[in-house]
Amino acid sequence: MEVNTGKQILGEVPGIEVGDEFQYRVELAIIGIHRLYQTGIDSMKHNGISVANSIVDAGVYAGDKHNADTLLYSGNGGNIVGKNKQPKDQKLEKGNLALKNSISTKTPVRVVRGLKEKNPSGKLVTTYVYDGLYTVDRYWQETGPHGKLVFMFELSRIPGQPKLRKKSKI
Amino acid sequence: MEVNTGKQILGEVPGIEVGDEFQYRVELAIIGIHRLYQTGIDSMKHNGISVANSIVDAGVYAGDKHNADTLLYSGNGGNIVGKNKQPKDQKLEKGNLALKNSISTKTPVRVVRGLKEKNPSGKLVTTYVYDGLYTVDRYWQETGPHGKLVFMFELSRIPGQPKLRKKSKI
DNA sequence: TAGACGTAGA
């Protein structure tokens, strides 16, 4: 069995509803919600340009903020909180570029939230919850906590979707 | 669902036969052949001392050699070929210590071989093949390619098990 | 070949 079908979808994934929960990133990949195992931003070609089709928000970048209908999401690269690596300026390429392109195309982006919880045996686990479709409204550059360049993207939830009740307990 | 049952087995795993193939390390963990996702040596307490119950030989250390009935297996730590990390002296602890202890206890160690192959689409994939039970005969120290200390373990296949036909094609 | 919002266990 191959994990990925190779087929990428823009917008809703058939059979997946807001609030559906998953335990592992690999499940998201198999189902086709988000192909990449670790990377937060997945992208695809749409009418010849690269746009984001899904992101995972596990809250590991400093600037991330997730409210009911708005998501502030950091770009990709070199600024993860607590990772023991050299901080670097982020570049407007790959996922970051795709997310920027999604502003003008107004194409929908699937958002998955990673909620950290303790399971019955007390172990810290992440549950991935499908949060629905968002559009990317704007982006800008910031100087991150390490003094390096960080891209910030503001996304808003497309109206008319079921509300997401579940929140992180930690 | 939890991936691991927590129960660890010394020796044969019920339902698993020599030659059984798996595509991912996580499968080995779920089934109980080898709990650890990335680490090569898994161990457990047996009559109060730590012994190895399973190893995965994916051939990533320089000194590894696998013949029909003999396996030369490198210890754990800081000497993986091609990994972009600081080489370090290996220590006689955790998996390495467990493997050493298995010499005197004569307890069986499950061996899984990671065979690298190209799948139909030309991608390089690793297939994990259950190779049966081995005992650890002896160990010694070497100086690895980086000039650092490496433990070498010599294992031999317990006689009377079915032959393993499959070999790496690469 | 390197990089990525991974996982589990010690």
Next chain:
DNA sequence: TCTACGTCTA
């Protein structure tokens, strides 16, 4: 907290 014979895409 950190390490570990991971696994994928580009």
